[in-house]
Amino acid sequence: MNDYILGIIFSIGYISRGRLIFKNKNKYFLEQIQKVCGNNIYEQKDKNNIQYVLSTKYFNIEKLKSIGWNNRSSDVRKLPELNQYSDFLRAYIELHSRFDYSTRYRNKRKKIKYKALRLRIYGNKVLIKDINKILNMDANTTLKSPQNEKNNKTSCISYTSINEIKSIFQYIEKRPYFNSFWEEIESKLRMPIIV
Template sequence: MLNDYILGIIFSIGYISRGRLIFKNKNKYFLEQIQRVCGNNIYEQKDKNNVQYVLSTKYFNIEKLKSMGWSSRNSDIRQLPRLKQYGDFLRAYIELHSRFDYSTRYRSRQKKIKYKALRLRIYGNKILIRDINKILNIDASTTLKSPQNEKNNKTSCISYTSIDEIKSIFQYIEQNPCFNSFWEGIENKLRMPVIV
C-alpha cells in the first residue's frame, strides 16, 4: 500500500528511465520499502567501487505521481504533494536528504572562544526546501530559515543550529517505519551536541 512514508521515498530518490520508475540508494532499506508495495527485485550495482542498490518498476502510475507534484530527480521544479499531514513524508525525506555536522560558534562577542555545535542540514530542490521550511515552522515550531542556494540555482539547503529546534523536528517526524541506523546516529549526536 502506498503510504506517505513511501511517497517520501519516491519523491526523494525516484526518477524515470525508459518508462520505468528507478530507485537507487546505498542503503537497501529504502528500496525494501518500495519493494513491499511493488514486489520487484532489488539488485546491486557497483558505482566507483561503492555498492548501491537498484530497483526498477512499472508498478507506480507516473502520471498520477506527476499530478501530485512529483517530477524526476533532476527537474528544475519539484513540489511537495498535497497531504493532510507531512510527518511521515518528511521522515523519509529527511532520512534521505539531511546531514549532521558541527559548525564553529563563538562564546564571546569578541569571538575569542570557539566551540563546535551540532547542526542539521536538509537539502533538496529549492521549491521543496522552501515548502519544507514552512511546514517545519508551523508543525515543528521552528523559526523560518533563509535557504542557502547552490551554484546550480536548482538546489538549496536549510540549516538548524538550535538543539531545541533539532529535537522538535525529530519529535515531529518520529514514527515507524524508519531507517533505524539514521535514528541511532541522531541519538548519538544529541548526546554530545557541543564539542569544546
C-alpha cells in the same frame, strides 16, 4: 502506499525507459518500495561503491505526476498536497539531511570557539522552501533563509538550535524508520556541543 513510501518516491525516484528507478546506498529504502511493488533489488557498482537499485513499472507515473512528483533532476519540484507531512518528511529527511558540527563563538572578543550540532536539509529550492514552511508551522521552528547552491536549483536549510532539532525529530518520529539514521540522531543529541 503510505506517505512514508511516497516520501521515498519523491526523494530518490526517477524515470528511465518508462520505468520508475530507485537507487540508494542503503538497501532499506528500496526494501520499503519493494513491499509495495514486489520487484527485485539488485546491486550495482558506482565508482567502487555498492548501491542498490530497484526498477519497476508498478507505479502509475501519470498519477504520481498529478500529485506533484517529477524527476529528481527537474528544475522545479514541489511537495504533494497531503493532510499532514510528518511521515513524508521522515523519509525525505532520512534521505536528504546531514548532521555536522559548526564552529561558534562563546565570546567574540576573546574568540573562544566551540563546535555545536547542526542539522542541514538539502533539496530542490522550491521543495526546501515548502519544507521550511511546514517545519515552521508543524514543528515550531523559525523560518530559515535557505542557502542556494551555484546551480540555482538546489538549496539547504540549517538548524543550529538544539531545541529546534529535537522538535523536528519529535514531529517526524514514528515507524517505519531507517534505524541507522535515528541511532545517529540519538548519539549526536547526547553530545550536541564539542568544546
